[in-house]
Amino acid sequence: MVEQPKKRSRRGRTPAAAGRTSRPRQAEVARLAGVSQATVSLVLSDKTQGSAISDETRQRVLDAARSLGYVPDPAAQRLAAARNNLLGVFSFTATFPTDVQHSYYPFLVGVEQEAAARGYDLVLFTGSSSGGAGASRPDALSRVRLADGCLFLGRHAPVAELKRMVADGFPVVHLGRRDELEGLPWVGADYVSASGEVVGHLAALGHRRIVLVREDDDAPASTDRQQGFLEGLEAARLPGGPEAVFRSADPEGDLTPERLRHWLAEGVTAFVAEETDTGAAWHALCRAVDAAGLTCPDDLSLALLGSPPGDLVASPQATGFDIPRPELGAAAVRLLAARVAGEEADEPLVACVFRPGTTTGRPPEQR
Amino acid sequence: MVEQPKKRSRRGRTPAAAGRTSRPRQAEVARLAGVSQATVSLVLSDKTQGSAISDETRQRVLDAARSLGYVPDPAAQRLAAARNNLLGVFSFTATFPTDVQHSYYPFLVGVEQEAAARGYDLVLFTGSSSGGAGASRPDALSRVRLADGCLFLGRHAPVAELKRMVADGFPVVHLGRRDELEGLPWVGADYVSASGEVVGHLAALGHRRIVLVREDDDAPASTDRQQGFLEGLEAARLPGGPEAVFRSADPEGDLTPERLRHWLAEGVTAFVAEETDTGAAWHALCRAVDAAGLTCPDDLSLALLGSPPGDLVASPQATGFDIPRPELGAAAVRLLAARVAGEEADEPLVACVFRPGTTTGRPPEQR
DNA sequence: ACGCATTACTGATACGCATAAACGACGTGC
DNA sequence: GCACGTCGTTTATGCGTATCAGTAATGCGT
Numbered sequence: 001m002v003e004q005p006k007k008r009s010r011r012g013r014t015p016a017a018a019g020r021t022s023r024p025r026q027a028e029v030a031r032l033a034g035v036s037q038a039t040v041s042l043v044l045s046d047k048t049q050g051s052a053i054s055d056e057t058r059q060r061v062l063d064a065a066r067s068l069g070y071v072p073d074p075a076a077q078r079l080a081a082a083r084n085n086l087l088g089v090f091s092f093t094a095t096f097p098t099d100v101q102h103s104y105y106p107f108l109v110g111v112e113q114e115a116a117a118r119g120y121d122l123v124l125f126t127g128s129s130s131g132g133a134g135a136s137r138p139d140a141l142s143r144v145r146l147a148d149g150c151l152f153l154g155r156h157a158p159v160a161e162l163k164r165m166v167a168d169g170f171p172v173v174h175l176g177r178r179d180e181l182e183g184l185p186w187v188g189a190d191y192v193s194a195s196g197e198v199v200g201h202l203a204a205l206g207h208r209r210i211v212l213v214r215e216d217d218d219a220p221a222s223t224d225r226q227q228g229f230l231e232g233l234e235a236a237r238l239p240g241g242p243e244a245v246f247r248s249a250d251p252e253g254d255l256t257p258e259r260l261r262h263w264l265a266e267g268v269t270a271f272v273a274e275e276t277d278t279g280a281a282w283h284a285l286c287r288a289v290d291a292a293g294l295t296c297p298d299d300l301s302l303a304l305l306g307s308p309p310g311d312l313v314a315s316p317q318a319t320g321f322d323i324p325r326p327e328l329g330a331a332a333v334r335l336l337a338a339r340v341a342g343e344e345a346d347e348p349l350v351a352c353v354f355r356p357g358t359t360t361g362r363p364p365e366q367r
Numbered sequence: 368m369v370e371q372p373k374k375r376s377r378r379g380r381t382p383a384a385a386g387r388t389s390r391p392r393q394a395e396v397a398r399l400a401g402v403s404q405a406t407v408s409l410v411l412s413d414k415t416q417g418s419a420i421s422d423e424t425r426q427r428v429l430d431a432a433r434s435l436g437y438v439p440d441p442a443a444q445r446l447a448a449a450r451n452n453l454l455g456v457f458s459f460t461a462t463f464p465t466d467v468q469h470s471y472y473p474f475l476v477g478v479e480q481e482a483a484a485r486g487y488d489l490v491l492f493t494g495s496s497s498g499g500a501g502a503s504r505p506d507a508l509s510r511v512r513l514a515d516g517c518l519f520l521g522r523h524a525p526v527a528e529l530k531r532m533v534a535d536g537f538p539v540v541h542l543g544r545r546d547e548l549e550g551l552p553w554v555g556a557d558y559v560s561a562s563g564e565v566v567g568h569l570a571a572l573g574h575r576r577i578v579l580v581r582e583d584d585d586a587p588a589s590t591d592r593q594q595g596f597l598e599g600l601e602a603a604r605l606p607g608g609p610e611a612v613f614r615s616a617d618p619e620g621d622l623t624p625e626r627l628r629h630w631l632a633e634g635v636t637a638f639v640a641e642e643t644d645t646g647a648a649w650h651a652l653c654r655a656v657d658a659a660g661l662t663c664p665d666d667l668s669l670a671l672l673g674s675p676p677g678d679l680v681a682s683p684q685a686t687g688f689d690i691p692r693p694e695l696g697a698a699a700v701r702l703l704a705a706r707v708a709g710e711e712a713d714e715p716l717v718a719c720v721f722r723p724g725t726t727t728g729r730p731p732e733q734r
Numbered sequence: 735a736c737g738c739a740t741t742a743c744t745g746a747t748a749c750g751c752a753t754a755a756a757c758g759a760c761g762t763g764c
Numbered sequence: 765g766c767a768c769g770t771c772g773t774t775t776a777t778g779c780g781t782a783t784c785a786g787t788a789a790t791g792c793g794t
Contacts, residue, residue: 023535025780036744041782052741069531074513075451076780078442079749082389084513086441086490105472116493121510123453124479124489143488145390145438164436170390314681392750403774408752419771443750446779 024068033057033064040065044072087115087336088150090125090141104153107175110329111151118337123147141165149340151175151332171339175332177220185339187331187347191221192228194321194352195305198272199232201319201354202301206362207270208238211263213281214274216249225274225305251284257292264300269363275306275320282308282318297361304359319357324350391435400424400431407432411439445513454482454703455517457492457508459524471520474542477696478518485704490514508532516707518542518699538706542699544587552706554699554714558591559598561688561719562672565639566599568686568721569668573729574637575605578630580648581641583616592641592672618651624659631667636730642673642687649675649685664728671726686724691717 026040033040035057043053043061064070078084089111091104115122125144141161144150149171152162157174159181165172166183174181177188202210212229214222226245233240248254263271273281282304289296296302296316304320312318331347338345393407400407402424410420410428431437444451456478458471482489492511508528511517516538519529524541526548532539533550541548544555569577579596581589593612600607615621630638640648649671656663663669663683671687679685698714705712 027780037781038744038746038783039742041780042743045782047782052743054742057742071509071512071531073446073780074510075442075445076749077782078513079440079446079751079779080781080783082749084440084442112491112493121493121513122491124491142436142438145436146441146488168390168436394750404751405753405775406773408750409773412752414753421772424772440750443779444752446749446781447751447753449779 024070025073026070029061029064029068029070032068033060035061044070083148083340084146085120086123086147087120087333087340088123088125088144088147089153090144090150091153104175106325107153107329107332110326110331111333112329113326114330114333114337118333120148120333120337125150145170149173149336151336171336173332173336173339175328177224179220185335185346187328187335188220188349189323189328190349190351191224191305192231193349194354195225195228195272196232196235197354198303198305198320199229199238200236202270202272202303202360203232203236203238205270205301205360207301208363209266209268210238210244210270210272211268212245212272212274213251213255213285214245214247215251215276215278215281216247217276222274222276229272229305251281252287255284255288257288260288260292260294268300270301270303270360272303272305272320275304275308279309279312282312286312286315296359299364301360301363303357316359317355317357319355319360321352321354323352391437393437393439396428396431396435396437399435400427402428411437442513445515450515450707451513452487453490453514454487454700454707455490455492455511455514457511457517457519459519459521471542473692474520474696474699477693477698478700479696480693481697481700485700487515487700487704492517512537516540516703518703538703540699540703540706542695544591546587552702552713554695554702555587555716556690556695557716557718558588558672559595560716561721562592562595562639563599563602564721565670565672565687566596566605567603569637569639569670569727570599570603570605572637572668572727574668575730576633576635577605577611577637577639578635579612579639579641580618580622580652581612581614582618582643582645582648583614584643589641589643596639596672618648619654622651622655624655627655627659627661631661635667637668637670637727639670639672639687642671642675646676646679649679653679653682663726666731668727668730670724683726684722684724686722686727688719688721690719 026044027037030037030040039053039057040061043058044065089108112122123144123146141158145165150165150173152172152174153176157178162172162174162181162184166181172184174184174186176186178184178186199210210233212226214226230240230244233244246255271285273285275282285302289300289302294300302318304318306320307313307322308315308318308320328350331350335345335347393404393411397404397407406420406424407428410425411432439451441451441453445453456475479489490511490513508525512532517532517540519539519541520543524545529539529541529548529551533548539551541551541553542555543553545551545553566577577600579593581593597607597611600611613622638652640652642649652669656667656669661667669685671685673687674680674689675682675685675687695717698717702712702714
């Protein structure tokens with residue numbers, strides 16, 4: 001027998017990667033333990049079903065692996081297993097914007113946790129940011145297929161591309177309601193119930209006439225809130241109808257102190273505003289109250305169907321509800337993981353959390 | 368010739384992964400373009416050297432790839448070529464913690480940008496969080512080898528595992544100074560200079576006795592600040608020595624108003640606190656000043672060697688310095704990219720930015 | 735003593751890609 | 765007209781692991 005000093009270097013790896021003192025392979029463990037590579041794989045993957053391994057062999061392999069400091073190569077494992085335990089996260093704005101308040105950050109908190117808990121790692125794809133490799137090219141989206149499935153955030157997901165992925169059977173989940181695209185799974189928050197609950201709270205305090213201030217936008221998030229608002233009125237046997245909703249394309253301009261006083265004179269004692277990304281409705285409401293020289297909750301009650309805009313978080317805490325964003329993120333990951341696993345799972349709407357706040361009280365005449 | 372309906376299913380894939388209309392392989396692109404798989408690989412890897420490909424073929428392949436939505440499998444790439452344009456980001460705490468202020472988030476802003484600019488995608492590996500799959504197992508770290516290289520954040524990186532990666536030649540960079548591990552490349556902020564600069568600022572205002580309040584922790588970030596503080600005193604020819612440093616395991620308990628008055632009586636006119644993740648030193652200092660009924664900067668000057676904790680950002684802006692976290696993140700990516708490319712590059716310390724703030728002024732007797 | 739399970743393991747192969755080597759077709763020089 | 769180079773492409777092979785299909789070796793019933 002002749003010594004074979006053949007090392008492992010037949011291939012012209014890039015000079016860059018040269019010199020790597022490569023770590024041990026299963027084959028080396030096998031040699032040391034006096035078994036075959038397949039046996040090493042069996043022992044280390046700890047598959048009890050199917051093939052049996054004698055305790056003695058198992059121990060020899062384990063010892064050999066330990067003494068060599070064997071660590072499996074994840075790339076090879078994933079290749080062989082035909083999946084890579086990667087979930088994509090695609091947002092159409094920078095994933096890490098400088099302004100944390102209005103970013104997707106809170107969602108990611110939950111996404112990360114749930115993904116980690118399920119043994120997935122996250123690949124971040126950024127739609128807009130960067131000018132680097134393959135950033136804004138039309139095929140930027142196809143890059144996500146490198147993951148086992150992908151989560152989409154943001155309103156501006158290109159429908160065509162998404163539809164294609166769905167059609168291809170690529171597991172995809174959208175964070176936020178998305179009904180217009182048939183077959184696109186999504187998770188969303190239960191704005192309807194939460195809005196109804198806020199109305200219920202006001203009704204319980206004694207308010208009999210309540211007005212919803214909303215913007216002129218038919219996003220699902222807006223219509224859901226209005227629906228919940230109206231249902232809440234109905235449940236409390238309060239007057240609903242068109243005059244209970246003030247819809248304006250420019251609330252900050254239209255919601256004058258005069259108008260506010262007019263409502264009060266008519267017996268309206270409470271107002272609720274929808275939450276939008278600009279927070280215009282809530283801003284307008286607060287400003288009008290201020291301008292009219294009124295104080296809240298003494299003269300009237302205010303509630304916000306969502307979380308306050310970044311610049312108003314510090315002001316008196318608004319009564320309303322919080323969207324459990326981390327929980328939403330987690331729910332999205334659960335759904336995505338299920339689809340990656342080939343299940344047809346469905347996630348229910350995520351419930352919002354009522355926030356008592358300090359902007360509501362009994363109506364003036366009852367104080 | 369007989370039709371061969373052999374599909375791709377000879378292997379007993381886990382039932383879980385069944386049903387997937389699996390994404391296209393190079394082989395399928397090749398078939399569509401009427402060329403061999405190798406040609407597809409050549410075209411897509413855009414290797415201009417060595418083999419030449421006719422423009423016509425190249426175009427056919429590119430078209431086919433696009434129409435099928437082909438995306439390379441990172442695991443296979445990594446296995447075959449030892450690279451896949453993926454950079455890992457490994458943190459030993461959740462990467463997206465609930466408390467944004469003291470998270471790694473600001474670093475990631477820079478990391479993401481720089482990575483995108485260089486054509487890398489990011490894979491987030493989460494070390495500690497979760498209790499789920501393979502979280503705290505000893506080989507949890509080995510997953511990162513799926514990427515071309517990995518960035519590590521956090522103080523608690525397991526030395527043994529890191530050492531091993533370094534020894535194996537796996538490109539690794541630590542964000543934050545890490546001297547104790549021979550050969551571990553890192554990027555860090557120049558706390559020494561920045562701290563010295565803050566002391567210089569105080570000295571220039573006329574302060575002659577300055578005390579550093581720090582916690583009982585020997586992290587590099589702490590010792591650097593102390594060193595800079597002492598060097599700053601020396602440069603200003605002010606008294607240094609042990610009594611210039613107040614070190615306490617529980618600053619909030621130990622830093623009593625009495626102690627504060629005692630210092631003032633002894634002629635101390637300014638205090639600087641180190642920044643830590645808890646912000647305990649700064650909290651304690653602010654509280655003691657408050658409790659002693661003193662006002663700042665009238666009765667004494669305060670400075671913070673870093674950024675204020677999240678709950679105190681709104682209070683009077685602290686004199687001190689800001690750590691350019693995004694820039695640090697970007698620098699780390701640059702270093703990592705260089706190492707992935709096999710270069711022995713080195714990134715200099717990143718300079719911190721002096722923040723004038725409003726908590727310092729001339730000492731009382733000079734006002 | 736023979737068939738037939740069962741146990742304990744090995745050999746071979748595929749995962750998807752990159753790359754060295756081989757190859758045919760086509761000039762080009764002499 | 766023949767060796768030789770060049771171009772464009774294909775063939776063959778390996779990366780490290782998981783798994784399936786075998787194959788000896790042993791046990792067991794009849």
